[in-house]
Amino acid sequence: MGGRRWLTVGVEGLGILKIWIIEALSAVPSPELALRLYLQCAEAANDCGLEHVAYEFFAQTFVLYEEEIANSKAHLTAIHLIIGALQRMTVFGVENRDILTHKATGYSARLLKKPDQCRAVYTCSHLFWVDDEDGIKDGERVLLCLKRALRIANAAQQRANVARGSSGPVTLFVEILNKYLYFFEKGNQQITAAAIQHLKELINTEMQGDSAIPNSYSDAFLASTLRYIQFQKQKGGIMGEKFESVEL
Known part of the structure; x- marks a missing residue:
């Protein structure tokens, strides 16, 4: 595995921490495995409060x-691993976190297939809203991610129309609707009942269009989502009041 070097980092209260440095991990023959190891090391550095090590x-x-991962399927797996690991990081200051989240969202939007782009981009919305007491809650950037995902979903529908003469299933739109509902429920002020209503109407328009082809999975997914909205409306209390303005 090549020569090993050790990086010794002094941290108050922790003593001396020894970790594998970049040269050792770069000798791992499988890029996919090496990527997972880098992320595991980043999370270990996060747990020890070592921001600069985690960033590296x-x-x-x-x-x-x-530079090393060329297969589109491997790219898809890798970007979701990166997003998941980055979501769990708590050690980064604003500047370093912004740099890394910008890279993650950028690579997500450049995946080969439009549906993969859409799903990766809306997953990035969770990088800007961490649901704990001290977590990041940047509602505006969450909304930007969801709007970007919606534009990609629209582009995927248009491509389906050109390629097949019919619109594709509305599954992506329903997935995005569920993200809107999640952040609406969590109290993101940027996600409004009007925005949810608009997206729901867009889905209905797509499903009722002349070029639409019935899809049992999409139909069931949407029906389940609407039942959830109805359940929340009937729940009463603060949540019931919040969902009362969402029309079915």
């Missing part, structure tokens, strides 16, 4: 993603 591992992860 993420930086090397992105280098590996750019």
Whole structure:
């Protein structure tokens, strides 16, 4: 596995922490495995409060993603691993976190297939809203991610129309609707009942269009989502009041 070097980092109260440095991990023969190891090291550094070490591992992860991983399926798996790991990080200051989240959202939007782009981009919305007491809650950037995902879903529908002469299933739109509902329920002020209503009407328009082809999965998914909205409306209390303005 090549020569090993050790990086010794002094941290008050922790003593001396020894970790594998970048050269050792770069010798791992499988890029996909190396990427997972970089992310595990970043999370270990996060647990020890070592921001600069965690950042360096993420930086090397992105280098590996750019230069060593070529397969589109591997890219898809890798970007979701990166997003998931980044979501769990608590050690980063504003500047470092902004740099890394910007890279993650950028690579998500450049995946090969439009549906993959859409799903990765709306998953990035969780990088800007961490549901704990001290978590990040940037409602505006959440909304930007969801709007970007919606534009990609629209582009995927248009491509389906050109390629097949019919619109594709509305599954992506319903998935995005569920993200809107999640953040609406969590108290993101940027996600309004009007926005949810608009998206629901867009889905209905797509499903009722002349070029629409029935899809049992999409129909069932939408029906389940609408039942959830109805359940929340009937729940009473604060949540019931919140969902009361969402029309079915």
